[in-house]
Amino acid sequence: MTSNQFMFLLFSAVIVIFSILTVTSRRILRAATFLLFVLVSTAGLYFLLKYNYLAAIQLTLYAGGIVVLIIFSILLTSHISEKLPTAGLLKKWPAALVALVGAALCIVVILQYNFPGSVVDTEVVNVRDIGNSLISYGEKGYALPFEVISVLLLAALIGAIVLAKKRKD
Amino acid sequence: MSAESLILFFIVGAFLVGIALLFSSIVPPTSTNPQKAEAYECGIPTEGLTWLQFNVGYYLFAIIFLIFDVETVFIFPWAVVMKEAGIAGFIEIVIFFFVLGLGLLYAWKKGALKWE
Numbered sequence: 694m695t696s697n698q699f700m701f702l703l704f705s706a707v708i709v710i711f712s713i714l715t716v717t718s719r720r721i722l723r724a725a726t727f728l729l730f731v732l733v734s735t736a737g738l739y740f741l742l743k744y745n746y747l748a749a750i751q752l753t754l755y756a757g758g759i760v761v762l763i764i765f766s767i768l769l770t771s772h773i774s775e776k777l778p779t780a781g782l783l784k785k786w787p788a789a790l791v792a793l794v795g796a797a798l799c800i801v802v803i804l805q806y807n808f809p810g811s812v813v814d815t816e817v818v819n820v821r822d823i824g825n826s827l828i829s830y831g832e833k834g835y836a837l838p839f840e841v842i843s844v845l846l847l848a849a850l851i852g853a854i855v856l857a858k859k860r861k862d
Numbered sequence: 863m864s865a866e867s868l869i870l871f872f873i874v875g876a877f878l879v880g881i882a883l884l885f886s887s888i889v890p891p892t893s894t895n896p897q898k899a900e901a902y903e904c905g906i907p908t909e910g911l912t913w914l915q916f917n918v919g920y921y922l923f924a925i926i927f928l929i930f931d932v933e934t935v936f937i938f939p940w941a942v943v944m945k946e947a948g949i950a951g952f953i954e955i956v957i958f959f960f961v962l963g964l965g966l967l968y969a970w971k972k973g974a975l976k977w978e
Contacts, residue, residue, distance in 0.1 A: 696865040741865060750935050758928040765924045768916040824939030828951040836954055842936055843961035846929055850965040853925040854974045857918075 700741055707734040719776040725763050732756045746820050922974055933962055 711730040718724040732755040739748035767773060780788070830836040901908050940947070940955050969975055 696869055700865040700868055754931055754935065758931040762924045762928055765916065765920050769918060769921055820939050820942045824943035827939050828947050828954050839936065839954065840957055843958045846933055847961050847965040850926065850929045851968055853929065854969055854972050857922045857925065858972060858974065
């Protein structure tokens, strides 16, 4: 087993274990904390693939921003310290059925695909390339989408403030 | 980053932390009492649970933080190539900043940055 495989298995194991803990935890704040480990391990997988920029985004946005947002929204609710009730049998069986069918579908599709065995080095996309194509307006440039993103973010900011401020009136 | 260096990083990290914990549990004299296990709160006995309902203001700050976090993601690649991009790249980022500055002005004017 190469060290790459070892790290992949390690990260995958952490992702699987903490995903299960996230959905099975009866305390919602702990579930959010377990989710943090899942997201950090996903960033680890990106680092393994040498997607450094994507990994950095995963850490700043998901592990940094989204989890903070989730934790704040949990802390806003008044029933944090209460344990969530265990789902009844009426909910458990349909949920298990749906999960099984979904998993079976995915597994069948994956097994039917014939993965061609080849060894190719991962394509390293560095931040410099991304920056160049973000601001260039030539053939492979994304200058216009880059500016449109700022309008989108502006809309998101105004929307968030309008929604959050409406509650107090 | 190669996988070998990641593994080495984890091993060294675990070793450093493990050694520190090991020594601090072996070397110093130990005494235990119920007060030591409490959450630290300026020496005053803690009252109730720490998991209490938070002010709604935190949520607004978190959302604004998240939006400027996303902004950072797009500014960072520009910052790396700033020198070679020249004046055109600079004008582009100025427009980018201007539009998001409007957002910040809006948040400011609406009092979203004020703590209530």
